[in-house]
Amino acid sequence: MKRLTLLALKLFLVVTLVSCGGVSDLPPIENERQFGEYLLGPGDEIRVTVFGQPELTGSYLVSDSGQVAVPLIAGIEASGVTADNLAERIAEELRSAEVVLEPSVSVEVRTYRPFFILGEVAGPGRYPYESDMTVLTAVAIAGGFTDRGRRDLFEITRARDGTTLQGQAGPEVRIQPGDVIRVLERYF
Structure with missing residues (x-):
């Protein structure tokens, strides 16, 4: 009987150690305020307004290659810059292409x-x-947890500055556009 109890204890310890691996080895992802310094990326829809130029004003999608195609100028790199930086780039391109002499441009994220x-x-x-x-909130939008879903620890993969970060997060951590959230399986 003593041998069976010892075997059961060893089995319990192995299962516990296995269930602790994986995401717990990752660094924590902290809450970040993204607005104000939000960096554009593929899939964002933006509205470009060129004041006094209705034919250049419109909604544009940042392409998979990270560029925005504004009429009359070449594709402009939009990925990894703020909306204000992109507005400056567009104004400079319009000026240098002599499309608009003194362009006043604004960019806002629509989606x-x-x-x-x-x-x-x-x-x-x-x-x-x-x-x-x-x-x-993201879990709720995705229909909630399955019966096996772990509710206290999640894995997040996030692209930042051309690199991919992977970390662990609690349920209260704010996500950012483009994040990949993995809801882990609980063992008990």
């Missing part, structure tokens, strides 16, 4: 790129981002 959620949720997939979303 943020989507977030992705996978793992133990009812409806994994791609969803539209809304400002100030938390991991828990």
